Amino acid sequence: MMSYPRTLVLALASASALASTAALAEDPQKGGTAVIHMISEQRILNPALRASTGVYNISGKIVEPLIDKSYDGYVPVLATEWSSSDDGLHITLKLREGVNWHDGKPFTCDDVAFTAIEMWKKLLNYSSALQANLESVDCPDPHTAVFNYSKPMPIDLFLAAMPDLGHPMPKHLYEGTDILKNEHNTAPVGTGPFKFVEYERGQYVMAEKNEDYWRKGYPYLDRIVWRFIKDKSAAAAALEAGEVHESGFIGVSMADIERLSKDDRFDVGTKGYENNVAHSTVEFNHRNPILADLKVRQAIYHGLDIDYAIKTIMRGFAKPGRGPVPTAGGANYTDDVKTYPYDPELAKKMLDEAGYPVKDDGFRFHLRHRPAPWGEYTQLWAEYFRQAMAEINIDVELLTNDAPGFLNGVYRDHDFDTANGWHQFRSDPAVSTMVWLRSGQPEGTPWTNQFGWKDEVMDKMIDDAASELDPEKRAEMYHEIQRREMEELPVIFAIEHPFISVTSKKLHNHHNTPRWNSSSWYDLWLEQ
């Protein structure tokens, strides 16, 4: 049974619904500076070189993607129409006319072709795998781009990837330079509603209104400032003092999120993160013979009270996981899978049967666990894991480490028994969670199957699904993958959680798309 406070979630949902109705009734005000909290500093601001929500959060306002995603589906941005050939080898995009880069040069197909080949295919993380079969991009006229693939590219997959992995950059500023060292990587030039102004390291990034924006009459805001505040308590204070208007991606502590959710100056919730859903996981090192035993992994799942964890750690802002595709996966998601309800007695029985009785020291066996240092709730989830395992007589030792220590310990040196972290789902299983299940990942690559788990059936299912062109068949194939994953449990996708934002009610039209923090904010306005 779900035991987390639905009332809280409902109350929040209705509160934000009321707020947005009120906003509709008012006329948008022009002007003002929106100040946004960022918990960590970004190294570069070029979304065609770094696929990361932290980068989009800033650069998404300056550089636009070809296609964005709204609650009603894909929306044209720099591309106005898209179609695929029957064999799936060619994808044709019509590009928007009359769009200029911030330096006044026109946006054309040459920019798209250049970025696709030089950045998306060669340099952009996640995208280089997605575009591995991209052969060339043709420009029959300045406003038509044809993507030619050597193997079929499902248009669904292409579209799902475009909002994050489809930002064209200006060819005239990059051609003939060392792309990685180009000065515009930290001072981006785009076509978006806001123009880059300055980046003061350690302090802030500032962008101002683009007067020449192609959506006439937009944007409303004069300026956006992203402030880097590392300390979560100080960030909460800045929100309360009115110095900051929004903090996304769980940028303040869970306790402050709960407190501010009761404060009527703020909208607190998970709306606007439907496309940025992550799983809190338990990862196993299958090289350890104890954990290679399926029965042990199943017993561990039975030993975890997921609802309790959702209630106490995630304060109710989450759902139990159902394998590698979250509910945000849309048609590719199914909840028709094997589940492992909390039952410590059953867990103990299964461990006994698997041949791991309680020994003299009171434990069945010992595990060395690496918690990922990705914020407070990941740490709490590790502590809960330790506690829950103690109840079924498994001793868990937590090895605290920082980011490089964790990534090397788990993914390169395999120096762990169990680990936990979170992994973000990126719109389509083919470009995200499948790398956790597919064997044969290059040695040492973070966030991939480095768990020593190899299942030929699963490998084949993943490869088949990736090149299936029929959306319905494709969805069914992903349902099968989910079912098999929940049977075999190479990884426990324990909790599905969107991120949480705290937003001042002075901001209007906020969190109105499923990837709002990454979107362009052209319609965002500030009450003054």
Place this chain on the structure above:
Amino acid sequence: MKLPIPPILIYALRRLLQAVPVIILIMVGTFLLLKLAPGDTVDALVGDMGGADAAFIERLRVEYGLDQPVWVQLWRYMAKLATFDFGWSFVYEQPVSTVLMDRLGTTLLLMATSLSIAFTVGIALGAIAARRVYSATDNLISTLGLVFYATPSFFLSLMMIYLFSVKLGWLPVGGIQTIAAFYKGWDHVVDVALHLIMPTAALSLIYLSFYLRLMRASVLEVGDLDYVRTARAKGAGEMRLMIHHIMRNALLPVVTLLGLQFSTVLGGSVVVETIFTLPGLGQLAYQSVVQRDMNTLMGIIFLCSIIVVVVNFLTDLLYARLDSRIELA
């Protein structure tokens, strides 16, 4: 004919020559020590990005020169450092010298104001407490000193933010200036000063308690010495006694502490800088460790070691000035 060189110059020159091997040793040692930490800046970068493929990671390592053996990396770094080239920060995508200079001002401003407030107020309060030892004044001052001493700076900072920014709305929560206000001239100075009030207070209260307690103990000790009694017998007034006879001698241990603390200036304000989001060196050092930004970190350590050497030298000079029995040799 030989030019008479003042002894102080010879002394300074000798100290300078002694400092060179010390600094080289520090740099080589830290470099190797940092290499012992698991992972490098590419791991941290990939961690920030939420993942990347193997080819991408390998390409970055080659780009940053991290594919070379440690000895080669060390040799390359030291060779560059010899020409005062601090290298490139892959985190900030700027030369390390630019990154450091951007931050140095803020840290020096914060530390100089905090330490001078702490030092002057601390010795004054310590001296007063010692003169009225075991009175109500002394008890009050000593208790305050203990409270400041025992309060962690992060707690003090957050409580101040809560009171003065969230509740009263008098002072800004953090940062060094109001962003997007575009203040010029005196408005800008006032703006920065307002932003520095709370961090300076948080930092100086803790240092203040050190000086206060040390000064009180020191004055009490010196106050009992024979020459103070002699001076009093000769009819010196209490004020003269305090300033000329007691304080000057009591200051020696306090100056030692000041010298020691000044050496930690660059690293000492990590907590306060982080909470108040001041773009200073402490915060930079912390971030550099987390992100394994070797070049920036080594740059900070180089700067720190130079400051330590210089401050030690100045402290020794000050000793000689305060107590003429100490000779520079």
